[in-house]
Amino acid sequence: MTLIECKHLTKHYRRGAEQITPLKNLDLKIDRGEFVALMGPSGSGKTTLLNLIAGIDRPSEGELIIDDAPIHTLGRNSLAQWRADHIGYIFQLYNLIPVLTAYENIELPLLLHNLSRKERHRKVARALDVVGISDRYDHYPRQLSGGQEQRVAIARAIVTEPTILLADEPTGDLDRETGTAIMNLLQQLQKEQGQTIVMVTHDPRTTEWANTLLHLEKGQLIEQVAS
Amino acid sequence: MRTLRVIPTVLKQIKRSPIRSSLTLGGIAIAMFLFVMVESMRSGVQEATEMTAGETTLVVYRENRYCPFSSRLPQYYEDRIKQIDGVASVVPIQIHVSNCGASLDVVTFRGVPRDSIQHAIAKDGVIVEGSISDWKKRGDSAIVGSALAKRRGIKVGDLFSAAGIDVFVAGIQETSQAQDKNAAIVQLPFLQEAARKGGTGTIVTQFNVQVENHNNLELVASSIDETFAHDEHPTSTFPEKAFVGRAARDIVQLAEVAGMLAWGALAAVFALVANAVVLAMRDRVRDHAVLQTLGYTGWLIGWMVLLEGAIIALIGGLLGGLAAFLTVQFGQFNMTMEGVNIEMATGPSAAIMGVVLALGLGMFAALIPALRLARTDIATCFRAV
Numbered sequence: 001m002t003l004i005e006c007k008h009l010t011k012h013y014r015r016g017a018e019q020i021t022p023l024k025n026l027d028l029k030i031d032r033g034e035f036v037a038l039m040g041p042s043g044s045g046k047t048t049l050l051n052l053i054a055g056i057d058r059p060s061e062g063e064l065i066i067d068d069a070p071i072h073t074l075g076r077n078s079l080a081q082w083r084a085d086h087i088g089y090i091f092q093l094y095n096l097i098p099v100l101t102a103y104e105n106i107e108l109p110l111l112l113h114n115l116s117r118k119e120r121h122r123k124v125a126r127a128l129d130v131v132g133i134s135d136r137y138d139h140y141p142r143q144l145s146g147g148q149e150q151r152v153a154i155a156r157a158i159v160t161e162p163t164i165l166l167a168d169e170p171t172g173d174l175d176r177e178t179g180t181a182i183m184n185l186l187q188q189l190q191k192e193q194g195q196t197i198v199m200v201t202h203d204p205r206t207t208e209w210a211n212t213l214l215h216l217e218k219g220q221l222i223e224q225v226a227s
Numbered sequence: 228m229r230t231l232r233v234i235p236t237v238l239k240q241i242k243r244s245p246i247r248s249s250l251t252l253g254g255i256a257i258a259m260f261l262f263v264m265v266e267s268m269r270s271g272v273q274e275a276t277e278m279t280a281g282e283t284t285l286v287v288y289r290e291n292r293y294c295p296f297s298s299r300l301p302q303y304y305e306d307r308i309k310q311i312d313g314v315a316s317v318v319p320i321q322i323h324v325s326n327c328g329a330s331l332d333v334v335t336f337r338g339v340p341r342d343s344i345q346h347a348i349a350k351d352g353v354i355v356e357g358s359i360s361d362w363k364k365r366g367d368s369a370i371v372g373s374a375l376a377k378r379r380g381i382k383v384g385d386l387f388s389a390a391g392i393d394v395f396v397a398g399i400q401e402t403s404q405a406q407d408k409n410a411a412i413v414q415l416p417f418l419q420e421a422a423r424k425g426g427t428g429t430i431v432t433q434f435n436v437q438v439e440n441h442n443n444l445e446l447v448a449s450s451i452d453e454t455f456a457h458d459e460h461p462t463s464t465f466p467e468k469a470f471v472g473r474a475a476r477d478i479v480q481l482a483e484v485a486g487m488l489a490w491g492a493l494a495a496v497f498a499l500v501a502n503a504v505v506l507a508m509r510d511r512v513r514d515h516a517v518l519q520t521l522g523y524t525g526w527l528i529g530w531m532v533l534l535e536g537a538i539i540a541l542i543g544g545l546l547g548g549l550a551a552f553l554t555v556q557f558g559q560f561n562m563t564m565e566g567v568n569i570e571m572a573t574g575p576s577a578a579i580m581g582v583v584l585a586l587g588l589g590m591f592a593a594l595i596p597a598l599r600l601a602r603t604d605i606a607t608c609f610r611a612v
Contacts, residue, residue, distance in 0.1 A: 056606060
């Protein structure tokens with residue numbers, strides 16, 4: 001069942017006098033529950049596509065339909081609301097708020113929903129449990145290792161039970177062993193909870209975890225492989 | 228309500244950036260302390276010198292004299308003033324001060340005839356300790372104003388000495404009138420003798436005149452001055468508050484200059500909050516981009532910035548305002564010049580105004596950064612990281 005559909009999706013922006021087109025006339029469908037890895041060289045349009053799906057950026061042309069909603073037509077505030085309801089985003093550099101504890105960082109997206117303090121607590125506790133860092137709930141980001149920070153970031157991304165989990169090189173800043181643990185965690189989320197995951201990566205080992213590999217080059221889909 | 232749910236997060240951001248927050252709070256608190264102190268002084272001057280409707284007291288002084296030591300009027304003027312139309316009562320008063328210039332701690336003695344003591348007590352005056360009958364029993368006794376008593380630690384039964392005059396404290400007068408709560412009322416012959424002004428007991432400093440109808444205040448003043456215009460001792464008669472304003476003109480000017488300090492303090496609050504907010508925004512570009520990714524709208528993040536500026540300014544304003552209020556309350560400061568007292572306003576209005584202004588300025592200072600942030604799209608935030 002299709003969850004994400006891109007129709008003739010194009011993105012261009014200006015850098016000085018030059019027009020850059022990182023994504024050109026892209027057609028793509030991603031099914032619900034898939035674990036998709038977006039691969040390709042730098043400048044191939046991977047992160048642009050991820051940001052368009054996340055509603056962080058808007059397409060210049062074409063249509064982007066996610067869970068039957070035409071995302072390309074939404075205004076700025078509606079898009080923010082849509083992100084809060086449907087998207088969990090994992091950054092390469094974790095991007096936790098340094099003055100907030102792990103618990104408070106994970107709670108941040110829940111403040112946008114009409115939930116009681118008790119409900120928020122239950123959801124945060126569950127997310128902490130899923131990523132396996134319940135004992136670090138009161139630690140600040142500076143008191144955590146890179147792997148632990150990324151686990152907190154994953155907990156923050158999944159705490160609202162989003163429709164899609166997006167990850168931008170989630171293991172790019174981690175050592176091999178920790179990176180493997182994070183990938184196992186993402187795979188566990190996909191297999192056990194049916195979470196749809198779209199991940200940008202340069203790591204060729206990704207085939208061990210993702211079901212679909214999308215290879216982009218110069219803003220176009222070159223190859224789509226089911227692994 | 229999202230706007231309310233994010234308040235704890237804003238408070239944590241303030242609390243967990245202790246150096247920046249405490250420096251900003253300290254600066255705002257000092258500026259607001261200065262502002263409230265200056266405003267208390269200006270309010271005190273305004274209260275003491277601005278005429279109000281219904282005023283019925285005139286002060287008759289020697290013409291072209293400004294200091295109690297040089298204003299000398301014959302006591303027999305009392306009878307002639309009483310005969311002028313519209314005059315209700317006259318009290319001859321001898322003033323003796325420990326210092327004629329502007330000072331923060333001057334003791335003012337007022338000598339009044341023994342039988343006129345009821346007219347010399349302030350309209351709202353209450354003898355809270357001792358009694359008038361005790362005052363009448365001893366020639367060297369004094370009714371001491373509450374502020375003077377508090378400042379000098381004087382109690383009923385004490386022997387009190389100032390400006391070379393020794394008096395016995397027979398009562399303490401509680402009143403809202405600055406002129407009365409900072410003075411010691413003694414018996415006129417005693418003061419004339421003790422101060423050795425005239426020696427014969429026939430010279431006084433001034434007459435306080437009550438008129439029958441407040442609408443005739445200026446008319447009665449003119450009549451008094453006309454009566455003595457060609458006399459050996461011509462007079463200048465003023466409504467009491469105008470007299471205070473004239474006598475304490477240097478203090479009034481000082482208060483006007485101090486007003487500029489108050490504006491400076493407000494400008495400092497604005498600059499401190501704006502600086503703190505701009506620095507915080509610069510440090511948190513990445514955080515704001517992350518919040519937008521999580522689904523926070525630009526307006527909600529702008530609101531958080533506005534709230535942070537307002538909370539810092541409010542706490543700083545409260546600290547400074549409260550410190551200034553307590554200082555004025557317990558300090559009982561009054562400025563005396565040429566025998567008239569101007570008290571710093573001790574009410575909470577200056578402190579409340581200070582806190583409200585600090586809050587308003589804090590919000591205003593944070594408004595432009597907040598609006599800019601609210602309009603910045605998420606991709607721009609990420610590019611700035």
